Structure formats: C-alpha cells, structure tokens
Amino acid sequence: MTQKKATIPVCAVFDIGKTNKKLLVFDQNYEVLKEEQIQLEESLDDDGYPSDDLLQLTNWIKSSFQQLSQNPDFTIKGLNFSAYGASLVHLDGNGKPLSALYNYLKKLPKPLHKAFVEKYGKEVFRETASPDLGMLNSGLQLYWLKNEKPALFHQIRYSLHLPQYCSYLFTKEAISEITSIGCHTLLWDFDKNDYHTWVETEHLHSVQQKPLLTNHVFVDEEKQLSVGIGVHDSSSALVPYLRTFDENFILISTGTWAISLNPFNEEPLTANELAKDCLCYMNFEGKPVKASRIFAGNEHERQTKHLADYFNVDVNYYKQVKFDRDLIVFLRNKYKQATPDTADVLLDCPFVERNINLFKSYEEAYHQFMLDLVAQQIASLKLAIGRTSVRKIFVDGGFSKNEIYMSLLADAFFNKQVFASEIAQASALGAALVIHEHWNTQPIPEQIISLKRYF
Incomplete structure (x- = not known):
C-alpha cells in the first residue's frame, strides 16, 4: 500500500504593487516555496485616465488561488494580502464594484481642492498626518466623487482600500484596517485616534467602519483556512524588522x-x-x-x-x-x-x-x-x-x-x-508574519532577514 505523501502547511500572500502583482507561498520557516509574478495591462477609467484594471486583477487573484488550492504539495493554512495604498474600491449594496480603481496619480480639480481647504482649513492635513497630495489622500477621492460624480457616490455602500478589497474577495467582509486608514488618507485624526470630524461632516459613511488591527483574521472553518484582512504594503515591509530587532x-x-x-x-x-x-x-x-x-x-x-x-x-x-x-x-x-x-x-x-x-x-x-x-x-x-x-x-x-x-x-x-x-519580498513576508499565530505552529525563525553591510 503506497503511503500518502505529507503536504506542507503554507501561507499564501498576494502582494499587489503598482507595477508587479505577485503570489508567494511561504512555508512555516518563511522560506518562499513558490512565486508567480505578472504585470497587467492598464485600462482607462470613465474619464479616460489610465488605471489598474480591477476586473483583470480580481480574476487573476481568484484563478491563481484556485490553482494553488489544487496543488497536492501544499495545505493552505493562511492567506493574506499586501497592496499599495491610496486606492479605494467602491462597492454597491450587492458587493459589486461600481467604478474603476481610480489612479492616485490622477489630478484633483483645483477648484475642488480650493473649496475643501476653504471649508476645513489647512490644519486638517497636520491632524491627519497627511501631506496635501490630492488623490494620494484617499479621503479626497471620496470628496471628489461626492462633488463630481454624485450619482455614483450615492450608490456606494462600502469603500474599501485595495488590501481590504483583496481580502473581501474571499471573506465577503467589508472592513477597515488600521495601516490602510492610517497612511496619508486624510481620514484618521492622529490627535484623537478616530476618524476626523470632516469625514463625518461630509457623510462619508462608506469608509467609517471601525478599523481592525492588522492581525485580525476570518476563519473559513470548512477549509480550515485563516484569511487575513490585508495590510498596506509600506507598513507591511516594516513587520519583519519589528519582529526581529x-x-x-x-x-x-x-x-x-x-x-x-x-x-x-x-x-x-x-x-x-x-x-x-x-x-x-x-x-x-x-x-x-x-x-x-x-x-x-x-x-x-x-x-x-x-x-x-x-x-x-x-x-x-x-x-x-x-x-x-x-x-x-x-x-x-x-x-x-x-x-x-x-x-x-x-x-x-x-x-x-x-x-x-x-x-x-x-x-x-x-x-x-x-x-x-x-x-x-x-x-x-x-x-x-x-x-x-x-x-x-x-x-x-x-x-x-x-x-x-x-x-x-x-x-x-x-x-x-x-x-x-535581502528580503526582497519584505511586504509579502510582513503580511504572512502579521497572521503568524493563526496559521503557523512553529516559532518565528531568528534568521529571517539576511543583511549585507556597506562601509
């Protein structure tokens, strides 16, 4: 009788950069066992501005995970996502995306910016620890939609930052997460540790869910899979260092x-x-x-x-x-x-x-x-x-x-x-590490980062 080969418990991470989209598979020692990378063609949004193609991205994430699930060598115990910030996916009441994934490099109309500053003052930028960056402040993307595309704005039930949208594809849970909300979004008041009052004044309820800490997971009992809620890639890149030094x-x-x-x-x-x-x-x-x-x-x-x-x-x-x-x-x-x-x-x-x-x-x-x-x-x-x-x-x-x-x-x-x-995959590794306790039975290895000193 042939003995069934033991499968390796792994954590899969989708690491979504502006240029490269990756799927990485980590074992319990955080060695990369598998890596695939693609570059997707950009599409044009409804204003003719280039943007990441949300449909292509969604289909790639779903199909890649489906393929990985069928790999007889692996048992996927954890799944998480690191992705670039300042980008929102707007969902309707049925959980379907309503618009393009608007590019954060798109220009915010000057009259609209002027109106915002006149109404709320410049201190709002300091209070939210967000330089005045136009569409790179994702809160201003919602303000722009409300004023420039009101018909679309009023259909929005949830606005999810990109890492949380990736998680939503698997959990159907529309949530906010602290690293995505707390990165130059203009949404989070660092002084009072809550959403800024302007967000309430403008009724931007689609982003006002109480943010969860990054180590939160949703467990798929049937598949015995812990699914993370995603993490902003810059914050994710810090995790291996904070866990090591x-x-x-x-x-x-x-x-x-x-x-x-x-x-x-x-x-x-x-x-x-x-x-x-x-x-x-x-x-x-x-x-x-x-x-x-x-x-x-x-x-x-x-x-x-x-x-x-x-x-x-x-x-x-x-x-x-x-x-x-x-x-x-x-x-x-x-x-x-x-x-x-x-x-x-x-x-x-x-x-x-x-x-x-x-x-x-x-x-x-x-x-x-x-x-x-x-x-x-x-x-x-x-x-x-x-x-x-x-x-x-x-x-x-x-x-x-x-x-x-x-x-x-x-x-x-x-x-x-x-x-x-030499952790070239720092943000992906960080995403696996923040949910370590939920998928990995081994301690975090000491030699997780290899370093080369320059003099």
Missing part, C-alpha cells in the same frame, strides 16, 4: 517610492515636516510611524530610459554599471553638487536640471544621477530620523541591490551601520 532602526523601503520609516520617532508631526512630504503611518499594532518619502523608483525609471535613449544602450544597462569611487571624486570636483540641506532638494531630483550633453559616457551620467538621487534620499532620511538615536539603517526593495546607491548612502552615514536587506 529590539534596538532602534530606520528602514528605507524602496520601490516606486523610497519611504524612510522610523517606528521609534514619537515627535508630533510639524507643519514644516508636512510641507516636506513627511507624514505618519500606522504600524500593524496601531502605533504611529514617522515616515518621509521621495518618488525615487519612479524617477530612476524615468532617467534610466532617458539615459538609455541618449547613449543608445539597453534600458537595463545601469545594472552593469559598477560603483567607481574615483569617478565619484571626479564628479564632485567637476560639478556643483546638491547638498541634502538645500531647501528644495526634496521637491525634485537635482539631476533634472543638469545638461546631459556634458557627460562623456553613460557611466559618468549615471553616477551623477545617483549622486543627485542620494542627496534627495539623505534629506528625506534625516527628516524621518528627527532627534531619535538610530544606529542601524536598513534598505530593502529595488535600491538595496544598487551598489552605487548603497555605497553613497553608507558614505553619508559613516557613523551608522548601513545594511542592504
């Missing part, structure tokens, strides 16, 4: 944005910090995390395309460029460099002002671009550090693999320990 640290989570996250900075957000795109996130335990951000990944993509066109090389040529300290010295002597103390260095990467014709080679131009980008990064990092004593700086995501970026950062913070972290 006791001493103060700061994490630069890099992707489309480079976000400096400091869970140990308890100084109240000032109007000055807010003006420099500094904000507070909520971590998975409901505690504020001081954060500052630059659009570094987006800028890197833009400039490497530009450099590839100009020097007639492949768009990924930058991956072959090795860090050249002599070239850095040469560039610093030849060109005026941006200093992180320059007031406007955070607004735009200084490289946009440079004349590309002056550079003799791609390598020279790329090193200068990285000098400028890292000047921006240093300024952003200093904002998040504030007056806290931080000894360790961790970098994860795309830039952690960029030797030039990492070496320049280590130069700038020579009195601290600077590490490239």
Whole structure:
C-alpha cells in the first residue's frame, strides 16, 4: 500500500504593487516555496485616465488561488494580502464594484481642492498626518466623487482600500484596517485616534467602519483556512524588522517610492515636516510611524530610459554599471553638487536640471544621477530620523541591490551601520508574519532577514 505523501502547511500572500502583482507561498520557516509574478495591462477609467484594471486583477487573484488550492504539495493554512495604498474600491449594496480603481496619480480639480481647504482649513492635513497630495489622500477621492460624480457616490455602500478589497474577495467582509486608514488618507485624526470630524461632516459613511488591527483574521472553518484582512504594503515591509530587532532602526523601503520609516520617532508631526512630504503611518499594532518619502523608483525609471535613449544602450544597462569611487571624486570636483540641506532638494531630483550633453559616457551620467538621487534620499532620511538615536539603517526593495546607491548612502552615514536587506519580498513576508499565530505552529525563525553591510 503506497503511503500518502505529507503536504506542507503554507501561507499564501498576494502582494499587489503598482507595477508587479505577485503570489508567494511561504512555508512555516518563511522560506518562499513558490512565486508567480505578472504585470497587467492598464485600462482607462470613465474619464479616460489610465488605471489598474480591477476586473483583470480580481480574476487573476481568484484563478491563481484556485490553482494553488489544487496543488497536492501544499495545505493552505493562511492567506493574506499586501497592496499599495491610496486606492479605494467602491462597492454597491450587492458587493459589486461600481467604478474603476481610480489612479492616485490622477489630478484633483483645483477648484475642488480650493473649496475643501476653504471649508476645513489647512490644519486638517497636520491632524491627519497627511501631506496635501490630492488623490494620494484617499479621503479626497471620496470628496471628489461626492462633488463630481454624485450619482455614483450615492450608490456606494462600502469603500474599501485595495488590501481590504483583496481580502473581501474571499471573506465577503467589508472592513477597515488600521495601516490602510492610517497612511496619508486624510481620514484618521492622529490627535484623537478616530476618524476626523470632516469625514463625518461630509457623510462619508462608506469608509467609517471601525478599523481592525492588522492581525485580525476570518476563519473559513470548512477549509480550515485563516484569511487575513490585508495590510498596506509600506507598513507591511516594516513587520519583519519589528519582529526581529529590539534596538532602534530606520528602514528605507524602496520601490516606486523610497519611504524612510522610523517606528521609534514619537515627535508630533510639524507643519514644516508636512510641507516636506513627511507624514505618519500606522504600524500593524496601531502605533504611529514617522515616515518621509521621495518618488525615487519612479524617477530612476524615468532617467534610466532617458539615459538609455541618449547613449543608445539597453534600458537595463545601469545594472552593469559598477560603483567607481574615483569617478565619484571626479564628479564632485567637476560639478556643483546638491547638498541634502538645500531647501528644495526634496521637491525634485537635482539631476533634472543638469545638461546631459556634458557627460562623456553613460557611466559618468549615471553616477551623477545617483549622486543627485542620494542627496534627495539623505534629506528625506534625516527628516524621518528627527532627534531619535538610530544606529542601524536598513534598505530593502529595488535600491538595496544598487551598489552605487548603497555605497553613497553608507558614505553619508559613516557613523551608522548601513545594511542592504535581502528580503526582497519584505511586504509579502510582513503580511504572512502579521497572521503568524493563526496559521503557523512553529516559532518565528531568528534568521529571517539576511543583511549585507556597506562601509
């Protein structure tokens, strides 16, 4: 008689980025056993603006999970979701999406923004720890719908942030979760630890469910499956570090944005910090995390395309460029460099002002671009550090693999320990870890993060 092969208990995580959508499968030691990744074609919303195609995304999530469920090697014990924030899915009374997944880069009409500020004042941005970012403040997306598309607005029963919509596909539970509500949404009043009064004044009831803590799960008894409620990807990326390190640290989570996250900075957000795109996130335990951000990944993509066109090389040529300290010295002597103390260095990467014709080679131009980008990064990092004593700086995501970026950062913070972290899947891992107790019978391994120090 053949013995039935034991299946492996696993946690599946959908990690939904703006560019890449992934499904990862973790075993109880948090090793990745399976990974699939796709890029979906964008569609146009009802105003003709590009947006993630919600129907395609929904179908991919459902069909991928269905396929995974049929894999004889795995028993899925946990399921969770990490996804980008600032995006709402609006459901009608039958739980069906009513509109496109409006893109957070869409412009908020100026008259509407003016009307909001006149009505509620600028202090609302500080109270909600949300820089004034237009559609990147998801609360303003609802305000926009109410004023610009009232027929649609009045059909909305629930507005779910994207991570919670992904969870809803499996649980049919329409809920709010603290990391999604507490990330530059303009919805959460950090002073009173509740929804801001303007949300009530505008009757935005579709988002006003009491937010649950991130470790909440819904259990499917029949399948013996614990389904998480989703987590905002930037907050999720912090979880492995908070679960691993006791001493103060700061994490630069890099992707489309480079976000400096400091869970140990308890100084109240000032109007000055807010003006420099500094904000507070909520971590998975409901505690504020001081954060500052630059659009570094987006800028890197833009400039490497530009450099590839100009020097007639492949768009990924930058991956072959090795860090050249002599070239850095040469560039610093030849060109005026941006200093992180320059007031406007955070607004735009200084490289946009440079004349590309002056550079003799791609390598020279790329090193200068990285000098400028890292000047921006240093300024952003200093904002998040504030007056806290931080000894360790961790970098994860795309830039952690960029030797030039990492070496320049280590130069700038020579009195601290600077590490490239090799959990490239930090946000997916965080989503699995926050529901650890609900699916995993083993303790969390000590060596969950592999680090490479730069000097």
